Amino acid sequence: MKNRVLVLVMGCMLVMAGCGSVGATTPAENGAEPAATESASETADAESAEETEDTATDSESTEENTEDAGAEGDGFVDEFTIGEETAPDANGKISNGFMSITMPAELEGKYIAFCKDGEINVYEKESYDAKFGGFCFGIYVTTSFEDYGGMRTKIGELTDKDGQVYNVLIEYPSDVQWDYEKNDEMPEAYRALYEGARDIVATLEPDQGGEYVDGAGTKGETIFADKAKEIVGIIENAKDANELEAADLSPVYYAVTQGDDAKDPMETMGIAYFDSNSNGVDEMFVGDIETGQIYDMFASVDGKPAHVVSGNFRDYFKANGYGVREYILESAGVSVIKSSILSSNTTEFIPQYAIKLDETDTAEHKWSVSYDDAAENWEEITEEDYNMDLSNMEAEGDVEVKFVPLKNFK
Template identity: 35%
Template sequence: MKRSVVISAIAMAFMLTACGRLTIKTNGFSVTLGGEQETKESLADNASSEMTALTDGIIQTDLIQVTIPEELRDLACASTDENTIDIYDRALVDEGYPGLVFSIGISSDCDVFAGGMYTKEGEIFGADGTVYNVGKGYASEIQWDPEMPDMPESYRKLYDAADGIMENISGVGDNFYVYKSGTRGEELYTEILDKYITAVSEKWSPGQFEEGEMSGELGVIAANAEDPFENIGFAYMDINGDGIDELLIGNMPEKAFDGMLYDIYTMVDREPAHVISSYLRDRYYACEGFDVCNEYSAGAGETGTVLYVLIPNSTELFMQIAYKCDEYENEESPWFKAYNDGEWEAVSEEEYNDALKQINEDKLIPEYTPFSHVIGIDFSQVDMSRFATFTQLVDNLYPGMAYANVTLNDTDALFVANGCYDNLDGNHAAIDSSVFIYDKDGNVVFLGTVQSGGTANPLAVKDGNLYVAGHHFVIKCTIGDGELVLREAAYEDFDSEGNASYYYGTAEDGGYRPVDDDSFLNRLFEEAMEAEIIDFQEVFE
């Protein structure tokens, strides 16, 4: 039987306290659904699209510019329409084969170009405030002579270059492209992690966990574990193949049900959404092949295993195939399977056992990070006299935290982040940090905290200034007279009709004032993009 397979707005504020300290906070398989969704594979049959040679290696739409490396330009040709750029192997096209190597799709609709044959690779932040998904897609069928066993060399070269080409896309005009934006769990689920920290800290009951769309089993763990933040962990993993991380919540020392996902979260229209919770008699697992496995017990005489796929941009789990042992249905031969039509059919015990064995082998065990690693330390509540040196402070950090030595305005500072990540440029970057200096008497002093809008905008330094940015704001600050102080900041805001308003402020202004255009914001963005990303060192056990 054939089976069918199926960012949030940023608020930002800065405040100068009576002490002059600056507090900065930002909130920052193919799919078939009733025959209505079609995956675009090739423009070869689209008479309205012209194949173009890439003499200068540049392909441009209204939003983005794509550059083909010089050594590959003679191998490729391209076709474009309003939402898609298709890159072809020129020789294969000339020989009459489809030759599609990969596609670049652009859409503000989150149901398009993230899922199916596409994976989301980044986002375009339009000059009008619109956010667009940028996806990379591949053909589902062979694109060269089927008699050839291997991929042609020219095709292979273009295929291998696809990721680098995606990374080096640039925005046209005031449109801004950020590679991997909207895909990394570290950027997407901060508020969800904060919810778990609150629930555990306040010792919520299992019922309160469930009311908050969290597994009640975690309430039991939180109530009984000696250190619940060490027992409960999280992991980021793309479990449906759309290029966007899901958030998985699990129990760190789990043995009886190793790998069980107590909670699954995904992104729907750029907002985190709860998918499902596990309980001891209704358990969920991630599996190879982008499947989600559900094991259930419906009494002493019935147990079952169901494979689902998580539909992209949705919390819906679409059933693929199910197996059950149901003695209530047939005590003598209780083994059954069903596809997504829900019609159960009898199978042999051998087929049933073989299927469950394969499913168990395909289960994935996420590498959970304990919540203790993201709680960090609230240094505003710490007696700083405990630390005679920066080294002593670093020695007291939790595993998973990170630190960096930074010079701002000729002042040596220690930056301590709750965590860091590989920025894909040789740096381990961070989006938040507590800032420390030595005062005139040599004491370690905590100045305040900074936090950017997400992993697309890591903390960076240029000319003695710290740049803290998000998709719609930039803050430029430094250290002066032993304090963390603002130099200037700008942001843009959009009304319900997409009309932009612009604001700019300095320390002397004491707040933001309206300005006529985005010139201040663009200037600060340019400075931030030219700044050097701070390279953090992660703390290990």
């Protein structure tokens, strides 16, 4: 990887961090006091000095531009993008005037912090000075629910003295930010900052009154508490499948109560909460406790529960980590499995790819894969490739999905 790649990726990430979403507001825009800035006279003096310097060095502009480009290619990020360098106080506290975090005493002198409205960004000093980026983590506050997902993860909520609620987000680097030519692994100081970021951010405090609650607005038990009770009541009292479908729920919960092998959905069906798209916020899944088959999925959209999708015995879902898989029995001998990721703060899936097994006599391909969104165009693959794709889809994730019986939510 070339140094030039580092700054391009890093620069894009940080510019995006500064842009936000339409409708989002920063603390300053909401009337909060910003961090101290230069006076008008200081700014005018600086601009005058810059003009004089520009005139004096005009003849060397070509050479300097070349040197600047080289510096940026080495991972340099200017302070206009990442904010104003801010020194910690005697207690290790770093503040942007609206919020502050407290850095561990043992890391004193090993980091540089840059602050701007709504942001605190922390860099490992040695890597930053060597122009290898050095970005370890950033903290951001926003009123928008559309600013997290991708590189940013929601970790809590800050309520200011006037009652305005801000989503608190953490961001990590997307690529190597230290001198990888000298160090194959993270330098000790960088590792301490990077791996300790979550604990550091948990020390966040509002500077102008209010409260920060770590984890607020991220846990399914809180987001979906009322919705879970509502769903359980509907399932328990449904007189037929139509009632369930009218309530945007799967008819499966009624179907299992019928026939010789009738089951009580209050015992056999359950609810699970976990974050399937790594945006920091849980989704809610309703499904079969024994098989793990999911028949209804709910997401948090603008902080409120929203129904995503329903399934049935021939078209159900599963999840055990990042992403969701849909299992479709198209007909006898023909089955399709689709891998998708739920788009953050929406009820829309982002398709990844799909695989098909067609064991009928008229099959064009027995094993095939599709990469288009609608899974309409199929390419032949080998059995080995099919099994590899299936294994990748169903690989155990780092999230243990635990369905709790519906009766526990009554």
